[in-house]
Amino acid sequence: MSTVVQEPLVYIDGEFYAKSAAKISVFDHGFLYGDGVFEGIRVYDGVVFKLREHVERLYRSAKAIRLDIPMTVEDMIDSVVKTVRVNGSRDAYIRLVVTRGVGDLGLDPRKCSTPSVIIIVERLEPILGAKARESGVKLIISSTRRDPVYATSHEIKSLNYLNSILAKLEAIAAGADDAIMLDSRGFVSEATAANIFAVWDGTLFTPPVAAGILPGITRAVVMEIARKIGIPVQERDITPTELLTSSEVFLTGTGAEIVPVAMISGVKIGKTVPGPITKKIIDEFDRIKSDPANGVKAL
Numbered sequence: 001m002s003t004v005v006q007e008p009l010v011y012i013d014g015e016f017y018a019k020s021a022a023k024i025s026v027f028d029h030g031f032l033y034g035d036g037v038f039e040g041i042r043v044y045d046g047v048v049f050k051l052r053e054h055v056e057r058l059y060r061s062a063k064a065i066r067l068d069i070p071m072t073v074e075d076m077i078d079s080v081v082k083t084v085r086v087n088g089s090r091d092a093y094i095r096l097v098v099t100r101g102v103g104d105l106g107l108d109p110r111k112c113s114t115p116s117v118i119i120i121v122e123r124l125e126p127i128l129g130a131k132a133r134e135s136g137v138k139l140i141i142s143s144t145r146r147d148p149v150y151a152t153s154h155e156i157k158s159l160n161y162l163n164s165i166l167a168k169l170e171a172i173a174a175g176a177d178d179a180i181m182l183d184s185r186g187f188v189s190e191a192t193a194a195n196i197f198a199v200w201d202g203t204l205f206t207p208p209v210a211a212g213i214l215p216g217i218t219r220a221v222v223m224e225i226a227r228k229i230g231i232p233v234q235e236r237d238i239t240p241t242e243l244l245t246s247s248e249v250f251l252t253g254t255g256a257e258i259v260p261v262a263m264i265s266g267v268k269i270g271k272t273v274p275g276p277i278t279k280k281i282i283d284e285f286d287r288i289k290s291d292p293a294n295g296v297k298a299l
């Protein structure tokens, strides 16, 4: 007897399509120019974690690129919840994409009449590996600098990730898991798709948004957790030397979750992986992530 494998259903502009039939035009400027914005969101035990915060960030990214999303924040939240429900996904990753829409081959966005809204729901292991939270990851410091805040700033979660991809390729070539990117001044900014934290003297440090980083939702949750459990937090510029000599370093992101860093450019970080403060934060994050108070219950 053969079993029928149900394909995930993808939302495109109000309709659901089986994954293999979910397609957009090659004339969409999201494809031609990376002209669009997106969010990555997780569902934990049927609760869409920090859904409103993600959708509000999506609208801020869209505003920064002068893209008018053709639905309200409330309708967007409802559409995400509906897509999780039709897929019956209790534990999953959601990719929410808004493209500039179909235009001509020139880059003028005025030629694109309607933005497209796409919602994909799939299972996704933590992007740096399922074991990373126990064994930690190896990083390099990339020679590719974070795009500056006066250009394609990563404060905007846009479809243009080439800056990060160049750093990721460098990490792969060096046999590392991921790369830390410095900002244009030479201070630490973030990893390719995650924010970064360092610990010294019992205080948690993380670079400010002015280092050209994405203001991560997980980053904000981690800062809130730290303050709640009595760990002081400071947002300030971090030098590469400070990072290498920290007692603990960890990454945060929706795709990566919370990942201890074991080594940076050949320098071992801390005595144990995860370090004691990282471990406390991971434990508290695990405790709150499926609390309906921290998201929207879909299932």
Ligand SMILES: Cc1ncc(COP(=O)(O)O)c(C=O)c1O
Pocket (backbone or CB within 6 Å): 040, 154, 164, 190, 191, 192, 193, 194, 195, 213, 214, 215, 216, 217, 218, 219, 252, 253, 254, 255, 256
């Ligand atoms: C460049 C970059 N920085 C940081 C993050 C972490 O942000 P969040 O915690 O909102 O997922 C991401 C996305 O996951 C990212 O792409």
